[in-house]
Amino acid sequence: MDEREKPVGMPLKKAWGGVVLFYAVALALNAAALHRNNEILSYGPVRSFWLAVSGPAAKTCAALGFDRPRAFWTRTAGKALNE
Amino acid sequence: MLFPTTAFAVFFFVVFQIHWALAGVPRARKAFLLAASLFFYGFWSWKFAGMLLASALINHALAVRMDALARAAAPQRVRRRWLVGGVAFNLGLLGFFKYTGFIFADALFPLLRPICLRLGPAAVAWLVGAQEDVYPWLAKIVLPVGISFFTFQALSYVLDVHRRRVAPARSWLDFANYLAFFPQLVAGPIVRAAELVPQMERMPGRAEPIEAARAVFLILVGLFKKTVVANWLATRLADPVFAWPERFAGPDVLLGVYAYAVQIYCDFSAYSDIAIGTALLLGFRFPANFNAPYFATTLQDFWRRWHISLSSWLRDYLYVPLGGSRAGAARTTVNLLITFLLGGLWHGAAWTFLAWGAFHGIYLALERAMLKALGRNKRNAPPAPWPVALLGRIWIFHVVCFSWIWFRGGRLETVTAMLHSLGRWRAAVPEVATWSALSVAMVAVGFATQFLDGDRLWRAARKVSAWPAWALATAAAIVLTGILALGPEGVAPFIYFQF
Numbered sequence: 001m002d003e004r005e006k007p008v009g010m011p012l013k014k015a016w017g018g019v020v021l022f023y024a025v026a027l028a029l030n031a032a033a034l035h036r037n038n039e040i041l042s043y044g045p046v047r048s049f050w051l052a053v054s055g056p057a058a059k060t061c062a063a064l065g066f067d068r069p070r071a072f073w074t075r076t077a078g079k080a081l082n083e
Numbered sequence: 084m085l086f087p088t089t090a091f092a093v094f095f096f097v098v099f100q101i102h103w104a105l106a107g108v109p110r111a112r113k114a115f116l117l118a119a120s121l122f123f124y125g126f127w128s129w130k131f132a133g134m135l136l137a138s139a140l141i142n143h144a145l146a147v148r149m150d151a152l153a154r155a156a157a158p159q160r161v162r163r164r165w166l167v168g169g170v171a172f173n174l175g176l177l178g179f180f181k182y183t184g185f186i187f188a189d190a191l192f193p194l195l196r197p198i199c200l201r202l203g204p205a206a207v208a209w210l211v212g213a214q215e216d217v218y219p220w221l222a223k224i225v226l227p228v229g230i231s232f233f234t235f236q237a238l239s240y241v242l243d244v245h246r247r248r249v250a251p252a253r254s255w256l257d258f259a260n261y262l263a264f265f266p267q268l269v270a271g272p273i274v275r276a277a278e279l280v281p282q283m284e285r286m287p288g289r290a291e292p293i294e295a296a297r298a299v300f301l302i303l304v305g306l307f308k309k310t311v312v313a314n315w316l317a318t319r320l321a322d323p324v325f326a327w328p329e330r331f332a333g334p335d336v337l338l339g340v341y342a343y344a345v346q347i348y349c350d351f352s353a354y355s356d357i358a359i360g361t362a363l364l365l366g367f368r369f370p371a372n373f374n375a376p377y378f379a380t381t382l383q384d385f386w387r388r389w390h391i392s393l394s395s396w397l398r399d400y401l402y403v404p405l406g407g408s409r410a411g412a413a414r415t416t417v418n419l420l421i422t423f424l425l426g427g428l429w430h431g432a433a434w435t436f437l438a439w440g441a442f443h444g445i446y447l448a449l450e451r452a453m454l455k456a457l458g459r460n461k462r463n464a465p466p467a468p469w470p471v472a473l474l475g476r477i478w479i480f481h482v483v484c485f486s487w488i489w490f491r492g493g494r495l496e497t498v499t500a501m502l503h504s505l506g507r508w509r510a511a512v513p514e515v516a517t518w519s520a521l522s523v524a525m526v527a528v529g530f531a532t533q534f535l536d537g538d539r540l541w542r543a544a545r546k547v548s549a550w551p552a553w554a555l556a557t558a559a560a561i562v563l564t565g566i567l568a569l570g571p572e573g574v575a576p577f578i579y580f581q582f
Binding site: 008009010011012014015016017018019021022023025026029030033034037038050069070073074077078081082 | 089092096099103106289290291292293294295296297299311315364521544545548549551552553555556557559560561563564565567568569570571
């Protein structure tokens, strides 16, 4: 088998831990933006549910300053691209 | 449920946890995976999730019956009868939902109108009445998302079991999981039964290593291509140009067409990348669906690189059974034309899709003849010198761009207006222009993402694969944040959902 075709994997336990960590870090960095997106959903039980979920996470992450990298990126590159 | 949404992120997290937690209980795991796939599809329509399940059960029953007949050495005509039943069922399902409107509204009624006018007032009154009855009924037909994809998967299964190329799945649950597996359910790749059914039967074990680095790479690349590049190109360049071509000058329309070419590649290959990546995290392997298609030097080469799972499906189940290239040049041309006309219709029920397919079929036949005359039709022909190959790439990119005008135009009027505007130097509305440094840069970035296809970056990928899981996860979350910050608010559906 060609070297490039050999699958390179990691044990399930490590991959599982990686996925959980990925979700945690992604949530921490994006909770505030996620909450803002949920605020513009149309009124109804779906919006209420997502707001109830994202609200506390957004508050905690904003208090800890985790929302700053995303806000910086949005303010600079994101705005330049989408305005 | 769309891939780049919070709902899908939550759904996938839950599925990932339970799928691996149930690794020791295969039957429960299979049942859970099927339930998850039906939930994914049912998120859009529960009614059609039921239809998908029914389709799986009927196709599996047909396959089991055909296999039993073959084992009992039943006459060929008896087995063929079951095959015809299976093919008719699948094509009937696809035809009803996808082509009924086209047949009545775009083919039958326009054909009957002049005839009825000649026949007199009674015939006209009958036609008006028929239209009044049929149009409200047509409006109620909703196209199930991804029906073209899962129907083609079911067809390949029935045909392969009939040809005894694959055995029927061990249980209906394995086949239903193959047909409804959520990563590739609504927009492919069209994975063959021979590839995925054995994986569904065996189910990935806990001891098998997971290709997490490759999966994460594919998912992030897919998200970048879709949320940053494809969405930007669609809203800023392609959509305005195709909506009002008469307002723009030729160079602006040209950039709009380039933008659409890059947009459709980024959009569709992004779906395939995310599908392959999410399946990998669950322990399943899909074949690649794209391999830098705009680097092709001939149109034949393009079809070996673009939507590989569909082009190989059409080759194996349509072109080759029709006789392929074995029966002379004239017959080959007819076979190519039939294959690509049906390939065009597969994409959508509209005359412009048929024209798109016809263009590809005719061009491929001409290209074949030309390559034969130049002696370059052999598989082992030496590669062309690089300037010739480069010119070939540029030429084929423009040939494909020309065909995209038909594909995206939707209506003959739009296509005509686009072609007319392409030849006009000045815009009808002077301040309307698409050219800017940012526009060109975005088209170029989208075009360059083809370098990420296949295993072009395998050395870098190997290095990343060696990273510890925590570093990979943190880096991926940071890159994801950057991608989300670069993308616009909200997510447009993938282009290939409509097919």
